Amino acid sequence: MIALFIGRVAVLLTRLAHRLGAHVYLSTSCLHGDDEYCQAKQGRAGAKNPAVCKFCDAECTCRCHKEKP
Numbered sequence: 001m002i003a004l005f006i007g008r009v010a011v012l013l014t015r016l017a018h019r020l021g022a023h024v025y026l027s028t029s030c031l032h033g034d035d036e037y038c039q040a041k042q043g044r045a046g047a048k049n050p051a052v053c054k055f056c057d058a059e060c061t062c063r064c065h066k067e068k069p
Helices: 002-019 035-039 063-067
Strands: none
Touching: 035 063
């Protein structure tokens, strides 16, 4: 029950930040520890832009992207 509440608050805060022009993107795959999928050019549904939000140009903020040259 608490996880559902936290999830809903996170969604609301993310939507608010996006409307204010401060979208901070963290890939779902990075959130789940699958950094390789986030950085891949091919996804489960076809080609994708690695480490970039599929709805805007926000880049993934995961530390794994900062470690790569």
